[in-house]
Amino acid sequence: MARKGLIERWRARLPVSAKTPLISLLEGETPLVPAPRLSAAAGLPENAVWLKVEGANPTGSFKDRGMTLAISKAVEEGAQGVICASTGNTAASAAAYAARAGLRCAVLLPAGGVAAGKLSQSLMHGAEVIAIRGNFDEALRLARLIAEDSGWTMVNSTNPYRLEGQKTGAFEIVAALGRAPDYQFMPVGNAGNITAYWMGYREAHARTQSGLPKLMGWQASGAAPIVLGRKVKNPKTIASAIRIGDPVSWKRAIAARDESGGHIGKVADREILAAYRMLAREEGVFCEPSSAAGVAGLLAWSKAKKFPTRNRTRLRVVCVLTGNGLKDPDTPKTMSYSLCTISASPAALKRVLKGGRRGR
């Protein structure tokens, strides 16, 4: 069967009509990959933990799920252009979908705060890229102000269509597992995604009694406003996609946490990087540092012995890996790895290989 974009696939559950133009890059239907080594590292049965690889979306992050709908609706409503503030992935996605729709796209980025691949994407798709001397929260305030009194449509997660599109991640997970997982671990930045997943799981459950997961959201220690219960003025973390001090969907994230019986916690950059490397080396999945925050949270949760010990054979845990590791080519270079340069001779090669495997 031909691949469909997510609006076509989930049309009946999305706010679209026959008149809505479809602006799609065939997003969604991302792999749900079993993670036996991560399961073992978390002290769980081999088939417990699964990775939702959102880096397999067209622009390499889950942002495409919301953007296909936000841009389609913007075209339907006659927008002249779209605008967003972004730590990088919203910009990359908006730029691509706007290019496809033939819309102008302006993106406001915190100067120096965006991973190289994401900036390249925005530039290549022809967005008007504006670097703000300030952080994401300041860029977002600016974008909202401009959008209010001009013809630009906001495509941040303040745009309700973004969350409607993103909720389809939950539909796919329920379809793949045959039910909702018991736990879902994920990073939290602006908190739109955890809000969208909660919408999605509740809708799925209302239709098919698929169950409801505990939603486990994770912020970086230096950018953990929800955990601390107050705004963070200068958020700091290596995980640039969640370097946010004043999340837009703060209240809804707390509702998702409390209604699901879940938790929102924080993990140190050191733990994020350890999880980032572990996934790449032991599961063969290269995600962004931000995506690894959820996995770091899973490992912290199991280390603190917070999983119930009963019925573990039926336990299903999903980690949402929000973005593709290729977007951020610089972070790996800050870690230890094995790379040596030799002359093009068999003797030199043999000498190197005799040394055994390094860098583990």
Ligand SMILES: *Cc1c(COP(=O)(O)O)cnc(C)c1O
């Ligand atoms: C946007 C993003 C996040 C954070 O998602 P929110 O909806 O803002 O909480 C996490 N990881 C990646 C890779 C992202 O692009």
